[in-house]
Amino acid sequence: MKYLKIFIILLSFSLIFACSKGDEVVVKAGSSKLTKKELQEDLKSLPPQTKVFLPSPEGVNRLKDELIKREVLYEEAKKKDLAKSEEFKRRVEEFKKITLINMLLEQELKNLPQVTEKDAKDYYEKNKDQFIKPTEIRLSQIVVKNEEEAKKVYEKIDKGEDFGNIAKELSKDEKTKASGGDIGFFKKGQLSPQIENVAFNLKKGQISMPLNLNGNLYIFKVTDVKGTAVEFEQIKEQLTEQLRAKKQQEWFNSYIEELKKKHKVEVNEKALQEILNQNLIGGKPEETPQKTK
Structure with missing residues (x-):
């Protein structure tokens, strides 16, 4: 086509x-x-x-x-x-x-209120700490041995548990777990390139995906940022578009939930799994066990 x-x-x-x-x-x-x-x-x-x-x-x-x-x-x-x-x-x-x-x-979507420049300006004023061009950042870390342990960390984060408390409970790094994973402030050039490329692209409060370093998985959180604020005029178009996308996504999620209630939804889990096994996993449909005589 x-x-x-x-x-x-x-x-x-x-x-x-x-x-x-x-x-x-x-x-x-x-x-x-x-x-x-x-x-x-x-x-x-x-x-x-x-x-x-x-x-x-x-x-x-x-x-x-x-x-x-x-x-x-x-x-x-x-x-x-x-x-x-x-x-x-x-x-x-x-x-x-x-x-x-x-x-x-x-x-x-035509009925969804549009995001205006005023909306973007209001958001900017209330969240200025998100728009700082960092010269120095403060990091906390959680160190785990494998993906299964990392999954447990993210499950706790998704539930809203405090990053520092999770570090005390699950981090394998004995030097930092007692302090909730805090490893202090860093300027550019003080971290390894692999960590710096990730950490300096996070905003305050954001958490990284796991980084494989020296055989362990490291999960970082930026807890503080020092630097200069980016002027609103420099980012207003980008910020307006981000807020528009966020509003549309929130509306879409809500709309889908409404439709699920409105229209009866049924899923044949067995048939779905059989199709996945045959077409994606490469297996064969499970056969019904036969009784032995």
């Missing part, structure tokens, strides 16, 4: 057919026809950066070439009766499902 999207990098169709009628045929290949209206619908998804190519004569020729490719391929597919195949029907149904889901989400 990839070739059907090739033309999105090309130029606006309006330059070529500005005087065409709404239903005029733009390209014809055998019995296949592409009308102006159909093409205009296709080109609505053009990204803004693509439109810089609109005035180019080369773009006009490339557009025509891509439209011809699309229609001759479509005509050939019809001649081979691929539309009658079960695979085609399956793909069409899948496409319909995804399209309807996207249309539903687009419709529902």
